[in-house]
Amino acid sequence: ELKVEQNPLFLSMQEGKNYTIYCNYSTTSDRLYWYRQDPGKSLESLFVLLSNGAVKQEGRLMASLDTKARLSTLHITAAVHDLSATYFCATQQAGTALIFGKGTTLSVSS
Amino acid sequence: GAVVSQHPSRVICKSGTSVKIECRSLDFQATTMFWYRQFPKQSLMLMATSNEGSKATYEQGVEKDKFLINHASLTLSTLTVTSAHPEDSSFYICSASSGGGGPEAFFGQGTRLTVV
16 A cells, blocks of 8 residues: 655744755655645645656755655755645556645744 | 646535536546545545546545546546535545556646535
């Protein structure tokens, strides 16, 4: 059974500082997704990582994937208030549904 | 990216009535659609997988007679919550895939169901 674990579940961040969210998954998978969810909204796709060593960056967010360790990280550089949201990682095996982690709720304060 | 449209975005219904939620892929053919449920401050939990033209596959613990899923065409799947009760109040999100093992999963806007 494919399982996804995220940590931390809550992250209180100070503006301007750097933080990392970790996502571990239990069985072999060739793709890893990161999503953002604002309160009352659906999911916004951030990154799709498809291969070992993949690294993608968008603004202050950078995601990486290590398929051997079954680990993905989402790194936040110089946090700003606009990044406050819940972030989910998810993985799947080809043709099946995405399985989500529990989510990490980020709160950025000045 | 591809667009998945979900309707309605919000619905309030009385206990004991049924509610239908539609999920449409607007610019691609969705061979497979997935239905998720999300309770407040929780993650998305997969309810069922529907493939066009065949019966949906439900996850363990999801009542198939209560949550009726129909995927009659390559662009439309519907979820009907029958005899809704307050505990069915939740955020329902559909996802569509064009199949072929492609890496993208496209999500609808979600439906906030409140049963009073």
